[in-house]
Amino acid sequence: MADFILYTSLFLIWIMLFYHAFLMIGGYFHSLKYREFEKKISTTGEEFPKVSILIPAHNEEVVIEETIRSMIRLHYPKDKLEVIIVNDNSSDDTGKIVDRYAKKYSFIHAVHTKPPHAGKGKSGALNQGLLASTGDIIAVYDADNTPEPDAIRYLALGLKNDPKAGAMVGKFRVVNANKNILTRLINIETLTFQWLAQAGRWFWFKMATIPGTNFAIRRSILDEIGGWDEKALSEDTELSIRVYNMGYYIRFFPAAVTWEQEPETLKVWWRQRTRWARGNLYVIFKYLFTMHKLKNKKVLIDISYFLFTYYLFFGGVLLSHGIFVVNLITDLQLSIGKISIALLIVGFLLFLTEVCLALSMEKHQLTLKNFILVLFMYLTYSQMWIFLVAYASFLEVKRVLFKQEAKWYKTQRFKQPAKNNHSA
Template sequence: MGSLSLADWLFISTIVAIWLLLLYHVILTYAGYQRFKSSFYDEANLELDNLQVYPIVSVLIPAHNEERVIGRTVEALARLDYPKECIEIIVINDSSTDGTGNVLAEKQKLYPFLKVVTINPPLGAKGKSNALNQGFLASYGEYVVIYDADNTPERRAVRRLVEAIVNDPSIGAVVGKFRTRNRDVNMLTRFINIETLNFQWIVQAGRCSLFGLTTITGTNFLIRRSILEKIGGWNINALTEDTELTVRVYDQGYHITWIPDSVTWEQEPEKWGVWIKQRTRWARGNLWVINYYMRNIFKLSNKRIAGDIIYFFFTYGIFFFAIIISDLIFVLGLLGKSGLTLTGPFTVIWLLAYAMFIFETFISVNFESGEGTVQNLLLICLMYFTYCQLWLFIVLKAAFAALSDRISGSKALWYKTERSGG
């Protein structure tokens, strides 16, 4: 074999990058399985964790034009299995122009304990982080719990979050599980359902079990009030305020843990246009976090979270370009213009990667009762070529928007996900 061409080296590099991430996810899948097994013990001993005295908890729900869903969310929060004298529920009506205020006024008649904080421009309409900061100022609980306006937490959700943190001062935040309430509406919601299960049982449970790392999600999590006061609340410049908050909590010397028995159900996008806008915001936010903290990576005192930032950089940087280059080489190969001189069982390698994706994803889906179906297996086979490939478009779109804003000097606006109300 002669010297390798540039196309050969690019091809080899893409294979190495893709397989590194695949093998890492195999390890996370096994770690997630270990966490799944231990959850049976947690379920069997729930009553042993009951506290003699429960601390005061403030539940914050930011709401901007949420008239379609906020009523159901308030009703679910009113049913929480938590001492009523120890919980305050605060909905932040953030400059809503629809009937959100009217719905909340009616709910206050039914539930006098419901507190509504209304903020209008210029104080309001600045995104979720700003709304949470305003709600936090109006709260007094020792612990703060966050739910999105489309969430219906199960009755014991908050109680389990509290019980996981109150006797362990090393834990700064606790993250629960979220499930897709509208999973059976259409193909998109079924894909999202599989994606969220995969994220939680592999990325969340696997990293928590293996490295003691958990990412704060935008809903169903609890954090100590003292931490928020120390770090100045939520960062209003971060589009993914949850990911950014995660880094700062770890850098304060605390741990974050994930517990699967605190569950909330949320409504996911039912239209592709809404989903693309939502995921573009997520991608832009993650790119901002990666860019900011990679530049300050040596200033982070917690080496574990520094390693996690590098992992996200690998995913959005090296792995992303590896997929782009491999797809390009594949297309050029079909046209006979790839420039490859290498020979080998590349089709077998690709089939193994595809099989590994199916294997990992279907295992994580099986961790949830009733989800390990033939239908979901077929959907996983399909989503590799469709739903997953759209991630490339989303990242490109987010990067282009971020670059455009940087050139023009504009500031990224926080996009609120549209609700169907179904």
Template sequence: MANTMVYFSLFLIWLMLLYHMVLMQGGYLLSLANRKLENDWQQNKIPYPTVSILIPAHNEAVVIAKTLEAMSNLTYPNYLLEVIVINDNSNDQTGEIAESYARKFSFIKVIHTKPPNGGKGKSGALNIGLAHSTGEVICVYDADNAPEPDAVYYLTLGLQNDQKAGAIVGKFRVINANRNLLTRLINIETLTFQWLAQAGRWFWFKMTTIPGTNFAIRRSILEELGGWDEKALSEDTELSFRVYNLGYYIRFFPSAVTWEQEPETFRVWWNQRLRWARGNIYVISKFLVTFFKLKNKKVGIDLGYFFFTYFLFFAGVITSHFILILNLFIDLDLTIGPVSIALIVIGFLLFVTEELLALSLEKNQLTLKNVWIVLFMYFSYSQLWLLLVVNAVFLEVKRMVLRQEVKWYKTKRFESGEDEDKTA
């Protein structure tokens, strides 16, 4: 019995590894083709649309000034642009700082919210901002973001040149990557996610997930969908599924780049990632039960991937870990031969190869230090994901059984330092 469970676990793990290998190849091929696509699109003289940038901000005094400074340096024509800061029931200086920029720049305005409508989370703040906006295109940036000057231009360029795209997703980089070991790990994770999951899925399947920041979506689509789901902790993933269901696709366009701050302490990282995991589990449960009612069955590709990741792959890893550790104390009469051991070793090498390939696609990222961090990452950072999913599943089941209200966790921001490094 133990042998059968180990072999089945290895089968599930290798399915994921092979899928990721295919995605990474797609990400690499997309990186080669992107520059030509960018140049081709720029040759088309299509009129600029009006753009509304929504920035939900709850107690963001530490970072909001740098974000608005970046907004003031955008190359997009000011007369077609409005930047809306939703000061969502803040009790710090967020509102005052945002108002000071609104006085300096006519295209920046601030909305102040209070309970009962304000302070409920990002989705609620975005819906309030949408109601006050006028742009044909809606862009979203988190309050800790510093988009590069051409970021919004590239996002709208994508929408204008690809009418089948309901949304265009850009690339985000870690601005505080060099702060400590945790931020270095997050930086590698972030780059791999974008070139493997985002770019790879777009290249092979014409599918990408809307992230929480640096994306543009057609206003008409948001209005048809009724805005953001205020019950979703991962409002971006949930919105992605509904956009697909309308018959549009979501395009990854890495020319649009923003820089964002990542958690610098384990506790902040854990709470942020726990919210993401719970949000993704909510999305799985929401759309899995209504799958046969969905108009666009292509959604099943992503739904299946999420389900496999959070349940089947997770179960395979947990089972293999448990049996192999238990066998150290109790003889389970395992007959794992050289082939199985080779599969484990090769699986580890594939993980390392995928991470390093993703790093190679970014300037100054494939360094000896990052190679050592990738090796360390497999045995530490990646394993924490298992504990995270266990906790997330427990909390989501508890919430649904007890019918608890969804509570939004606000990610803590940190003072910027001299080690912030933009090396795109």
């Protein structure tokens, strides 16, 4: 019995490892090809579409001013741009800061939410911002984001030059990557996710997932589907499914870059990632039993990916870990001993190769220090994700069984130096 469980867990783990290797190859090819699309939209000389940037902000006085300044620096005609900052029931000076800039710049607008349409989470704030917007294209940035000057131009013109794209997704970088070991590990994680899961899926399947920030979507789509799902903790993943079901694809365009702040303490990281995991589990449950009703069957690739990752892959890892621990206490008479050790070693080397390949696609990231961190990451950070998903699954099951309301956790922000170093 123990042999069967171990074989099953290793099989599940290796399916995902091979799939990730497949994706990373696609990500590498996309890193070589996306400049062609960038060159195309840079030489068209077309008229700029009207863009509304939505920035939900709840108690963001620590970071909101720098974000607003980055909006002012955008290389986009200001008569074609409106920046709508949704002060979502803040109790700090967020509203005062936003009002000050709104008085000075005509393209910056403040929306102050009031109960009962306030403080319920990001989706609710975005829907309030959408009601106040007038753009043909809706872009979203978190309140801690500082997009590079050309980011909106790439996203907006990208959509205009690709009628099959319902949304255009940019790349995000970690502005506080050098703060401590945790932020360095998160930096490696985010780069790997984008070049593997985003770029890889786009290259092979013409699919990507809308992130929480640095993306643009056609207003007509949001109007037709009724905006964001206010019950979803991962509103971005849920929105992606509905965009695909309308017959569009979501394009990953890494030329559009934004810099965002990541958690600097383990407590903040745990709470933020738990919300992400619970949000993705909500999406799985929402569409798992209604997949036959989806018009675009291509969506099944993404739903299956989330299902496999959160249940089969992490389940396989937990099973293998459990067998290993039990075998230390009592002899389970495993017949796979040396083979399992060899598979674990090869699996680790494959993980190492995939992450290093992702780092090689960014300037100054494939360094000796980061290589050592990847070794450390496998034994620590990656393992924490396993327990986090188990915990998030428990919370979601409890929420469903007891019909609890999902509560939004706003990620704590940290004060950054006045002049950010974007060479992190």
